[in-house]
Amino acid sequence: MTEPHKHIANQPREIADCVSAYLQEGDLDGITSLFHPDCQIFFPPDQPPSVGIAGAREAFQAFADIRPAIKSEVFSEVIIGDIALLRANWSVVAPDGTVIAEGQSTEVAKKLENGGWVYLIDCPNGPPALA
Numbered sequence: 001m002t003e004p005h006k007h008i009a010n011q012p013r014e015i016a017d018c019v020s021a022y023l024q025e026g027d028l029d030g031i032t033s034l035f036h037p038d039c040q041i042f043f044p045p046d047q048p049p050s051v052g053i054a055g056a057r058e059a060f061q062a063f064a065d066i067r068p069a070i071k072s073e074v075f076s077e078v079i080i081g082d083i084a085l086l087r088a089n090w091s092v093v094a095p096d097g098t099v100i101a102e103g104q105s106t107e108v109a110k111k112l113e114n115g116g117w118v119y120l121i122d123c124p125n126g127p128p129a130l131a
Contacts, residue, residue: 008116009034012084012109015117016072019060028064032056036110036120045128068092068100082111083120090124 007018007030015034022030035041035056040049043059050059069092076087086109091102101124108121 006030007034008114009109009118010115011077012079012086012117013074013077013088015086015107015109015119016070016074016088016090020070020072023060023063024067024069026064026067028057028060031060031064034118035122036112036118039118039120039122041119041122041124042128043122043124045123045125063092063100066094066100068094072105084109084111084117 007021009015009018019031019034022028022034032053035053037053038051039053039056040051041055041059042049050056070090071093072088072090074086074088076085078085086105086107088105088107089103090105092100094100103125106123106126107119109117110120111117
């Protein structure tokens, strides 16, 4: 039996903090527990999205090895039932204080049956442009 994930987002705005906690622990399974099985991650926005848990795992592998912190300032959160729209300013900060990446994100989150929130659509640098 596997241990349940210890960081659960009780509100959509808490997802990035939970991802950050798992990143600092180097726990890739924990990170991917905060993404919906059908998720799409648009990073970089000019490339095809990373899809599903395998895509989230691939997107975060290099970051998990570094163990940085994510600093996220959510400035907009709209919740309707089990779906939420978020906008935030964020940065990824290495243990030595170096800013590795930063941007302004747009995300869609979904509430799971266990009451936790996960990313369904993650656009770290905003939604991609129309093709």
